[in-house]
Amino acid sequence: MGNSHVSAQYHVHFSEEEDAKKIRKACKGTGTDEMTIIKVLASNSIEQRQKIKEKYRALYGKNLEKVLQDDLSGNLQNTLLAMLDRPCDFDAKLLNKAMKGTGTDEDILIELLCTRANSQIIATKEAYKQMFTCDLVNDVQSDTSGTLRNLLVSLLEADRDEGLKVNEDLAEQDAKKLFEAGENCWGTDELTFNTILTKRSSLQLRATFKAYETLHGSSIEEVIKREASGDVKKAYLTIVQCTKDCQAYFAEALHEAMEGVGTREDTLIRILVSRSEVDLLSIKESYQEMYKKSLADEIKSETSGYFQKALLALVK
Structure with missing residues (x-):
């Protein structure tokens, strides 16, 4: 749903080797050069970041994710690790985490399954199977119940008509x-x-x-x-909102994550990373229209430090 692909302006002169070396240098020695890592990752596309990861492993025999886990922490670490994932892997991890252990985070299941196109859901199901050696549909079935379960399983069939004709x-x-x-x-x-x-x-x-x-x-x-009522109401409304205006739906979710006391950083990371190459440009426009201030300004006033810089790099 709502997937007009807007590709941002990325490096024309992309060299995974140069970028891998820059990150290596930023992580070596005393103190980490966070800004360099943010710049390298944010100025490349998801596809280019996959190449940087491969090159890093080839050059240094180390997993780039592991290196960033050791060198960074908190929200900055979460943001940059999310940026290293392919979208289907990122969604698969989020869904797994939402269902792991006791209690289920239905909000995450609803957001991720009610707002994705067929191709995204299919890719996520495959990624889920590879990563967790279990079936996403089975996990959703055993972690939810009633109408919500039926709705989510129906969405996981990924057979929504995506035609452009209206009858x-x-x-x-x-x-x-x-x-x-x-x-x-x-x-x-x-x-x-x-x-x-x-x-x-x-x-x-x-x-x-x-x-x-x-x-x-x-x-x-x-x-x-x-x-x-409850989660079913939330899921139905998410589908309706996304059908009418997917970008407004995400603009509102971002706004809610920054409103009131305490910022919900994981929501900011999730939406900004997962929409960065889908429709973030339009989400920014919707945000400006709906709240009369820019998304970047709101992020500046609600976050701080390198985490803020990483989010702004995504939004830019």
């Missing part, structure tokens, strides 16, 4: 089905909601939501807020 008749039929399944029935018929929300294309869903409002006089969000 107005279908939109009207779906709008009626949603009405029959929601407002018009005692207890919501979640199967209908799940099927429509996880299988239809973004454009088709937008037409359906419009038809719903025309036919029944209330927005799909209002209906979901009335009919669903």
Whole structure:
């Protein structure tokens, strides 16, 4: 969903060997040169960073992740390690962590599975299997229950229609089905909601939501807020928001992570790293529009030190 790829301006004269040597020099001796590491990683694309990792291992017989783990700490370490991951590996690790041990972090499952395109979900399932030698679908099934489980498993099938054609008749039929399944029935018929929300294309869903409002006089969000609760409500709303405007959804999530007391650094890292080569440019524009200040300025006022510099390097 919402994956217009905007490639940022990266090094034209890219040399993985030069960059590997720069990082090596920044980590050797007394004291670490954090700024150099940030600059090298932030000025390269995800693909180029994979090459730097390989070259580092070839040159020094060491795993670059391990080196950064030993030399850095806290949020800066988390940010730079996240930048070294391929997106599917990063998502796989986050999903695994959300389900490990006692208790499940449903918010992470909802954010990652409700906002990703089919190809991203397929790649993440493969990465998950390679890293943790278990099946992502099975893990999600055993860690969630009820409607939420059914919804997430449906999303993991990664068979959402991604076509660009809108069928107005279908939109009207779906709008009626949603009405029959929601407002018009005692207890919501979640199967209908799940099927429509996880299988239809973004454009088709937008037409359906419009038809719903025309036919029944209330927005799909209002209906979901009335009919669903807890994590299911959150998941439905995430899909609806992402369908309507994925960049606004992430702008709002970033804003919430910095609002009030204490900044949720892991949310900032997660969104800025995972959207950096997808739609971060548009997210910045949405942020500016929605909150009348730039994302960079907000990051400056809510974070500090090298962690701040790393996030700003991503946002720039």
